[in-house]
Amino acid sequence: MLPSGVFSRGYLPLPIVRSKICGITNVADALVAAEAGADAIGLVFYSKSPRAVNVVQAREIIAALPPFVTTVGLFVNASRCEINETLDAVALDMLQFHGDETPADCEGFHRPWYKALRVRAGEDICAEVARYAGASAVLLDTFVEGVPGGTGEIFDWSLVPANLPKPLILAGGLTPQNVQQAIERVRPFAVDVSGGVELRKGVKDAARVREFVRQVRASM
Ligand SMILES: O=C(O)c1ccccc1NCC(=O)[C@H](O)[C@H](O)COP(=O)(O)O
Numbered sequence: 001m002l003p004s005g006v007f008s009r010g011y012l013p014l015p016i017v018r019s020k021i022c023g024i025t026n027v028a029d030a031l032v033a034a035e036a037g038a039d040a041i042g043l044v045f046y047s048k049s050p051r052a053v054n055v056v057q058a059r060e061i062i063a064a065l066p067p068f069v070t071t072v073g074l075f076v077n078a079s080r081c082e083i084n085e086t087l088d089a090v091a092l093d094m095l096q097f098h099g100d101e102t103p104a105d106c107e108g109f110h111r112p113w114y115k116a117l118r119v120r121a122g123e124d125i126c127a128e129v130a131r132y133a134g135a136s137a138v139l140l141d142t143f144v145e146g147v148p149g150g151t152g153e154i155f156d157w158s159l160v161p162a163n164l165p166k167p168l169i170l171a172g173g174l175t176p177q178n179v180q181q182a183i184e185r186v187r188p189f190a191v192d193v194s195g196g197v198e199l200r201k202g203v204k205d206a207a208r209v210r211e212f213v214r215q216v217r218a219s220m
Pocket residue numbers: 022023042044046049050051074076098141148149150151152153171172173174192193194195196
């Protein structure tokens with residue numbers, strides 16, 4: 001059993017920061033992420049996203065991956081039936097809830113999961129994180145009205161509380177150029193990127209993916 005707070009920001013003097021490349025839509029991009037050393041890839045099961053994949057594409061991507069790359073399925077206000085059908089068809093390791101899901105909506109899928117919260121000044125982030133007691137982590141992303149995620153915009157990192165009760169996955173507008181600064185300032189458990197390593201929406205830029213992971217590792 002880990003001491004409570006072991007993944008709190010600043011607890012470890014030299015933390016290993018994990019990286020997730022989100023919005024993977026094809027095998028080639030998945031392999032670039034894996035070969036670069038990313039710890040996880042994100043597959044977006046949200047049909048309104050330009051990075052959406054269906055179960056056939058997702059299966060093909062996962063089948064091509066080497067071991068020890070975590071596969072995260074991202075859902076936005078999906079029905080339980082839709083999520084269960086996806087889980088029956090696709091070997092997802094974890095779930096990322098990126099909409100207005102309540103804690104109860106996130107439970108019961110027999111997978112570790114975490115909730116994405118969109119950060120706005122004046123909100124009690126710790127209290128919101130504490131509501132999702134069953135989550136493995138919390139992902140903090142940028143609030144943009146009407147856009148659930150994948151905005152490519154950073155938020156004010158000074159709004160991240162020092163005493164978050166869950167491991168923090170920092171997201172929102174990260175790039176190979178700013179990720180080291182983000183890690184130094186926020187000291188997250190992991191960082192998550194999508195738009196900052198793309199050639200265009202839904203297609204990753206291999207050089208940027210490699211540079212992003214390199215920068216994360218160089219921050220250790
Ligand atoms: O990527 C999308 O299109 C998307 C749509 C709806 C909800 C979430 C979405 N993406 C989330 C992510 O890719 C990441 O978890 C994260 O928000 C980083 O996005 P970015 O700012 O582009 O790096």
